[in-house]
Amino acid sequence: xxxxxxxxxxxxxxxxxxxxxxxxxxxxxxxxxxxxxxxxxxxxxxxxxxxxxxxxxxxxxxxxxxxxxxxxxxxxxxxxxxxxxxxxxxxxxxxxxxxxxxxxxxxxxxxxxxxxxxxxxxxxxxxxxxxxxxxxxxxxxxxxxxxxxxxxxxxxxxxxxxxxxxxxxxxxxxxxxxxxxxxxxxxxxxxxxxxxxxxxxxxxxxxxxxxxxxxxxxxxxxxxxxxxxxxxxxxxxxxxxxxxxxxxxxxxxxxxxxxxxxxxxxxxxxxxxxxxxxxxxxxxxxxxxxxxxxxxxxxxxxxxxxxxxxxxxxxxxxxxxxxxxxxxxxxxxxxxxxxxxxxxxxxxxxx
Amino acid sequence: xxxxxxxxxxxxxxxxxxxxxxxxxxxxxxxxxxxxxxxxxxxxxxxxxxxxxxxxxxxxxxxxxxxxxxxxxxxxxxxxxxxxxxxxxxxxxxxxxxxxxxxxxxxxxxxxxxxxxxxxxxxxxxxxxxxxxxxxxxxxxxxxxxxxxxxxxxxxxxxxxxxxxxxxxxxxxxxxxxxxxxxxxxxxxxxxxxxxxxxxxxxxxxxxxxxxxxxxxxxxxxxxxxxxxxxxxxxxxxxxxxxxxxxxxxxxxxxxxxxxxxxxxxxxxxxxxxxxxxxxxxxxxxxxxxxxxxxxxxxxxxxxxxxxxxxxxxxxxxxxxxxxxxxxxxxxxxxxxxxxxxxxxxxxxxx
Numbered sequence: 001x002x003x004x005x006x007x008x009x010x011x012x013x014x015x016x017x018x019x020x021x022x023x024x025x026x027x028x029x030x031x032x033x034x035x036x037x038x039x040x041x042x043x044x045x046x047x048x049x050x051x052x053x054x055x056x057x058x059x060x061x062x063x064x065x066x067x068x069x070x071x072x073x074x075x076x077x078x079x080x081x082x083x084x085x086x087x088x089x090x091x092x093x094x095x096x097x098x099x100x101x102x103x104x105x106x107x108x109x110x111x112x113x114x115x116x117x118x119x120x121x122x123x124x125x126x127x128x129x130x131x132x133x134x135x136x137x138x139x140x141x142x143x144x145x146x147x148x149x150x151x152x153x154x155x156x157x158x159x160x161x162x163x164x165x166x167x168x169x170x171x172x173x174x175x176x177x178x179x180x181x182x183x184x185x186x187x188x189x190x191x192x193x194x195x196x197x198x199x200x201x202x203x204x205x206x207x208x209x210x211x212x213x214x215x216x217x218x219x220x221x222x223x224x225x226x227x228x229x230x231x232x233x234x235x236x237x238x239x240x241x242x243x244x245x246x247x248x249x250x251x252x253x254x255x256x257x258x259x260x261x262x263x264x265x266x267x268x269x270x271x272x273x274x275x276x277x278x279x280x281x282x283x284x285x286x287x288x289x290x291x292x293x294x295x296x297x298x299x300x301x302x303x304x305x306x307x308x309x310x311x312x313x314x315x316x317x318x319x320x321x322x323x324x325x326x327x328x329x330x331x332x333x334x335x336x337x338x339x340x341x342x343x344x345x346x347x348x349x350x351x
Numbered sequence: 352x353x354x355x356x357x358x359x360x361x362x363x364x365x366x367x368x369x370x371x372x373x374x375x376x377x378x379x380x381x382x383x384x385x386x387x388x389x390x391x392x393x394x395x396x397x398x399x400x401x402x403x404x405x406x407x408x409x410x411x412x413x414x415x416x417x418x419x420x421x422x423x424x425x426x427x428x429x430x431x432x433x434x435x436x437x438x439x440x441x442x443x444x445x446x447x448x449x450x451x452x453x454x455x456x457x458x459x460x461x462x463x464x465x466x467x468x469x470x471x472x473x474x475x476x477x478x479x480x481x482x483x484x485x486x487x488x489x490x491x492x493x494x495x496x497x498x499x500x501x502x503x504x505x506x507x508x509x510x511x512x513x514x515x516x517x518x519x520x521x522x523x524x525x526x527x528x529x530x531x532x533x534x535x536x537x538x539x540x541x542x543x544x545x546x547x548x549x550x551x552x553x554x555x556x557x558x559x560x561x562x563x564x565x566x567x568x569x570x571x572x573x574x575x576x577x578x579x580x581x582x583x584x585x586x587x588x589x590x591x592x593x594x595x596x597x598x599x600x601x602x603x604x605x606x607x608x609x610x611x612x613x614x615x616x617x618x619x620x621x622x623x624x625x626x627x628x629x630x631x632x633x634x635x636x637x638x639x640x641x642x643x644x645x646x647x648x649x650x651x652x653x654x655x656x657x658x659x660x661x662x663x664x665x666x667x668x669x670x671x672x673x674x675x676x677x678x679x680x681x682x683x684x685x686x687x688x689x690x691x692x693x694x695x696x697x698x699x700x701x702x
Binding site for chain 2: 017051
């Protein structure tokens with residue numbers, strides 16, 4: 001270890017994002033990006049803002065974007081926080097609420113959570129998923145300082161019933177509960193409707209998936225104003241302007257084009273149904289998905305083999321080796337129906 | 352305090368950036384933005400990237416931007432780090448190197464430093480500037496765990512001779528020294544040439560001032576590879592993709608258009624000389640500036656009066672009340688020569 005490194009630095013095991021290949025594969029289905037570009041109105045909004053004053057700092061509070069989100073979700077502006085992707089938003093939340101506490105989250109989930117814990121020296125306990133890979137919140141009724149889970153969960157894609165979340169919040173009112181809804185718009189029920197009732201609930205969302213803006217880095221959090229105030233204090237003690245002028249303008253336009261959003265998410269959900277059926281016909285076990293991806297394993301062929309074979313055919317999917325329980329699964333991002341047809345055809349050749 | 356806040360949250364006193372007025376003033380000279388827009392080649396680069404794949408994540412490592420900066424400054428790519436504005440870059444540096452240590456910095460300097468210290472629970476000691484507002488590095492030869500100062504200093508604008516920095520580094524080889532060069536391109540000598548010699552030196556720079564990209568949020572750090580590795584580990588444990596696709600493309604184009612950079616920085620330096628002379632003719636004391644702003648006080652009129660009078664004339668400058676020693680100073684961002692003529696004319700009316 002370099003003599004200048006803080007002791008925690010050598011212990012950090014940074015998050016590894018899915019590969020962004022330099023030579024574009026035929027089909028990139030590994031990082032849950034949207035197969036459709038952002039709304040044409042988003043492109044127009046960016047163009048309108050290019051010549052307008054990139055020399056000037058952006059609005060540090062992103063007031064217009066917060067207003068837009070508040071109106072869209074029928075919340076107060078004080079209940080909205082925005083940041084540089086939901087990863088930054090989650091980092092601020094971990095720092096604001098969980099330092100010195102014991103956090104609970106599923107053993108199989110978004111692998112950035114333990115990374116934040118290392119960075120901010122937060123203790124955590126992994127709660128095993130059920131045999132069928134569902135999150136069982138009854139297992140979280142033990143001494144803890146906070147709970148976080150994605151809904152739908154990643155990489156399983158399994159959505160949780162809103163009643164389960166509501167029941168858990170009724171029993172657990174003394175610690176922060178974060179519901180990470182990065183993939184919620186693909187058929188999972190949002191917990192946003194519970195924010196007014198529970199002062200310990202934080203919901204995070206992302207513009208990278210359903211809004212097709214992974215390239216521009218926008219994420220958000222919703223909670224009662226006192227929790228948002230805490231997240232804002234961390235943000236304003238870290239970086240006054242995490243959201244640039246073009247990202248703010250693009251995100252506003254993305255929220256405003258509801259038709260485009262509905263049309264494209266529906267197409268993705270339809271393509272998912274198509275792929276699920278195809279996979280089942282080929283003897284794949286497909287976990288139920290409320291996300292823009294499916295998590296699947298084959299009755300005979302090992303996931304690693306399928307991953308490598310797909311790769312050799314120019315199709316990139318995600319394969320996680322990290323846990324025995326999921327080492328035989330691959331995660332496939334849902335693309336267009338035509339892309340899913342191509343994938344199904346190649347899979348039929350492989351197996 | 353809300354029952355869910357971590358104890359440090361209530362103690363945070365976030366940084367207050369200069370006002371971004373909603374109704375545009377006649378002249379905005381309060382946040383050191385560049386009066387010239389970014390290079391036309393930057394605008395072209397953004398346009399070329401709008402339709403290209405905003406749906407896809409950006410390169411998490413910003414490899415092309417790092418390569419461009421490495422070539423430009425004749426450093427290895429492993430000596431370059433980039434982030435979401437130099438504020439984020441500085442935050443990562445504080446977290447990577449200064450936690451649990453005692454940091455030294457000037458009593459009058461960039462007011463974000465003590466904010467980072469609160470956020471990351473870093474102890475610090477303020478070292479008073481000399482009577483003439485210069486930083487005297489000989490005063491920093493005491494027990495410490497790190498040193499940071501801007502060159503030129505802010506808000507004074509006073510540049511430090513590179514020999515002073517080199518001498519200090521020779522005497523101080525066992526703690527990290529950060530030279531924050533946000534304003535270096537306006538006539539101050541950069542410490543980049545010392546990086547090869549000193550394995551404890553970090554230099555940070557910004558695209559917000561001389562590159563005219565405040566609206567797009569790009570900053571960078573330079574140091575020997577092991578220090579860059581530590582900063583990268585923190586970044587990759589916090590947010591994989593802080594720089595979006597358009598910001599990366601714009602920053603590359605900004606570095607590549609050397610002619611535009613030279614032409615616009617020269618115009619700003621010339622306008623600064625013009626304003627300095629005008630101010631001195633009006634009985635202002637003007638501190639020597641190596642930045643795109645001047646720090647000045649008047650022989651008779653109080654800074655607060657001048658600040659308010661300018662404001663009523665539609666001219667916004669920055670006034671800091673935080674310290675007795677500078678409460679009679681205003682900081683004026685350098686604009687175009689025509690803007691400086693307008694300012695001088697109004698000042699003549701006021702005093």
